[in-house]
Amino acid sequence: EAGVAQSPRYKIIEKRQSVAFWCNPISGHATLYWYQQILGQGPKLLIQFQNNGVVDDSQLPKDRFSAERLKGVDSTLKIQPAKLEDSAVYLCASSLAGNMNTEAFFGQGTRLTVV
């Protein structure tokens, strides 16, 4: 079974530039999560999708971050404009919907450095 795919693995941009991350979840997983993991901290939930609808985006900085999952499969997270404090690893995860027993499966993440 293929895992959660993310790209790119690394990205370096200057502040005020824009950047986009892509995620393809495990086939059949209706729930998709984007997490931000700042160095030395635990993952913080940015946004959660159920199919192509948003379940929770309460911690997403909506003035600069946006995310979409148009066809209920893959997803894109965008930052525009980027700030220095956005430097972090961005993790995508997916899980089966309606089944609390299942864990979230994670991709390898994208390490973003804003200079």
Added chain:
Amino acid sequence: AQTVTQSQPEMSVQEAETVTLSCTYDTSESDYYLFWYKQPPSRQMILVIRQEAYKQQNATENRFSVNFQKAAKSFSLKISDSQLGDAAMYFCAYRRNTGNQFYFGTGTSLTVIP
């Protein structure tokens, strides 16, 4: 958001010995799941063990076991016969019953000393 607290930023253990990582959480829900994840330097989060809140029996997976104290909202991970490959960041996670969000603690960095 739910709060998950890991009070040990770093822990070390001698190879073949046992170590316990602590986790507490705050919730008003009665039904939920708890997880321990391992994150090696490759950044890939890997599930170590899970616990259902309505089950009193502590979960066990080979060398990994948990001590789940629901009333105390405590969920510690015990690693027996520690191996060099166990060295990693360990995150405690809480999964909500309604909404299915996962909330993570700040992690414990485990070093295994040969």
